[in-house]
Amino acid sequence: MLDYIQDLSQSFGVNSDMLFLSGIAIGTLILYYGVVGAFAKPDPTRRRMRAGRGDMAQGSDGSLFHDEDNDPTGMLKAFVPSSRQERTKIAKRMRQAGAHSKNAVRNFYFVRTFLGIILPAIFIALNFLPGEIILPFRLERIAGNLNAIQSIQIITFLIATGFFGPSVWLSMRIKSRRTEIEQALPNALDLLQVAIEAGMGFDAATSRVAHEMSRVAPAISEEFTILQLEIQAGKDRDRAFLEMASRTGVEEMSSFANVINQSVQFGTSVSDALMFFSEKMREDRELRAQEMANKLPVKMSAVMAALMMPTLLMITLMPVVIRWINVM
Numbered sequence: 001m002l003d004y005i006q007d008l009s010q011s012f013g014v015n016s017d018m019l020f021l022s023g024i025a026i027g028t029l030i031l032y033y034g035v036v037g038a039f040a041k042p043d044p045t046r047r048r049m050r051a052g053r054g055d056m057a058q059g060s061d062g063s064l065f066h067d068e069d070n071d072p073t074g075m076l077k078a079f080v081p082s083s084r085q086e087r088t089k090i091a092k093r094m095r096q097a098g099a100h101s102k103n104a105v106r107n108f109y110f111v112r113t114f115l116g117i118i119l120p121a122i123f124i125a126l127n128f129l130p131g132e133i134i135l136p137f138r139l140e141r142i143a144g145n146l147n148a149i150q151s152i153q154i155i156t157f158l159i160a161t162g163f164f165g166p167s168v169w170l171s172m173r174i175k176s177r178r179t180e181i182e183q184a185l186p187n188a189l190d191l192l193q194v195a196i197e198a199g200m201g202f203d204a205a206t207s208r209v210a211h212e213m214s215r216v217a218p219a220i221s222e223e224f225t226i227l228q229l230e231i232q233a234g235k236d237r238d239r240a241f242l243e244m245a246s247r248t249g250v251e252e253m254s255s256f257a258n259v260i261n262q263s264v265q266f267g268t269s270v271s272d273a274l275m276f277f278s279e280k281m282r283e284d285r286e287l288r289a290q291e292m293a294n295k296l297p298v299k300m301s302a303v304m305a306a307l308m309m310p311t312l313l314m315i316t317l318m319p320v321v322i323r324w325i326n327v328m
Contacts, residue, residue, distance in 0.1 A: 181250050241261055
């Protein structure tokens with residue numbers, strides 16, 4: 001195919017290298033304008049018109065915020081799934097990972113699609129196209145020592161890596177953020193209790209805790225800040241706390257939301273509820289540590305048995321084997 005293109009370009013008096021570089025330039029230009037058009041912000045005039053109709057004030061579910069996983073339009077249909085259930089699932093996972101931007105869902109799908117295409121494309125370009133076109137020096141090609149099946153296997157592996165790599169990263173990010181929130185939550189509750197006992201209101205105390213913990217625990221500071229912004233925007237306190245628990249995906253955060261909601265609902269002391277809940281969390285953490293310590297001897301015994309059993313068999317059976325060899 002490349003030979004045919006070169007012959008065709010030479011028949012028109014066009015250098016094949018210049019033709020190839022022109023194709024790359026045109027493809028890059030098309031990709032650039034496509035991405036810019038997909039991620040461009042809406043026109044200010046249209047945004048004011050939607051605001052006048054009240055579309056900017058309420059989402060489809062009556063909330064004060066837009067749903068970030070709305071139906072894709074235009075170029076977004078190429079890499080964003082049309083299933084609303086799938087988009088909602090990824091949007092929840094992105095929030096649990098700390099990505100709260102409006103375009104987090106489509107950015108995730110775009111990166112996954114881009115990596116799934118660019119990784120095998122780089123492999124093909126570096127190994128099958130003329131080296132003088134790709135790089136100023138001649139590259140020693142890997143594909144020269146590979147057959148067609150091996151090349152297809154490598155390309156398939158690169159596609160799978162680019163497509164599923166962001167999902168693996170997202171899972172690791174969610175796990176890391178949950179661990180950070182679980183470790184910092186008792187200290188945050190103690191600081192919140194101290195601020196309330198000092199005479200501050202609950203909202204002011206929450207904002208102060210978010211500010212004080214922005215360096216040592218940025219994840220929980222971010223969640224408390226979002227909580228206060230939603231409450232100030234007019235969202236119900238109960239719903240704001242429950243959505244914070246859903247964003248983090250931490251069981252202790254769900255219990256914290258229920259404790260605060262019940263304390264406000266029944267008129268009990270928030271400070272006492274926070275102190276009791278903080279102590280309970282520390283006790284649960286200690287019990288989990290003791291459970292892990294109690295499991296350790298059982299796990300060690302299995303490993304020791306697996307390592308010692310071959311040696312014991314050799315010690316006990318080797319004399320019998322030697323005597324049997326001498327007799328035979």
